[in-house]
Amino acid sequence: MAGFDDSLVREYFEMNGFFVRQSRKYAVQSRRKRADEEGDLLVINPSPQRGAEAPFQLFSSDLPKIGAAVVAVKAWHTTKAITPTMIKKGDLLEFVRKEAVEAAKEAFADLTPTEGQPLAKILVLPGIPATEPQRSESITLLRESGVDHVLTFRTILENLVQAVESNQSYAKSDTLQLLRLLRVYDMVKAAQLELFGGANSPK
8 A cells, every 4th residue: 555655645746846756666564774765755846936934734835845855655544643652653753864864865966956955854644633732742743853844645635636637537647547537426526625625724
């Protein structure tokens, strides 16, 4: 399933104008990941907004403010939001280790158009708590650990479902084709798209 989730995130960044490099095609299970295996995707925006600061929780309208980033995908779909306890275990945060960040910068050496462009660390996850104090505690823990931004699957799905066109065949993308078919056969209604978070409310 990790391959599908990575593909979903990749399609999202590509549809929003980013170049995407997948760090590896294999899954690491029986050993600790090397530094260069921590990030799932490396993304770069060829035309970022200069001088614009993106918020901690990203929505699609914030993506132009991102220049380059290493992205870790944590598809724990058995829960709608991570908790402070889950964050404290540390399993989410290996990709922000100094060695992992340096490995990502090396991978970007031939791609980054602007020398010295900062490399953001983005964590893709089911969600963060909507209620206090768990929400504030989760954000504080993630920030202190070195995470620059979080992006939820809810935001990603909302953007992709709205972007696909029913009268287009996405034969080269199983992910987009599936989302298109959900629209063609009225599995996703207009009202449901609004519920996905069109108002950019925290999820």
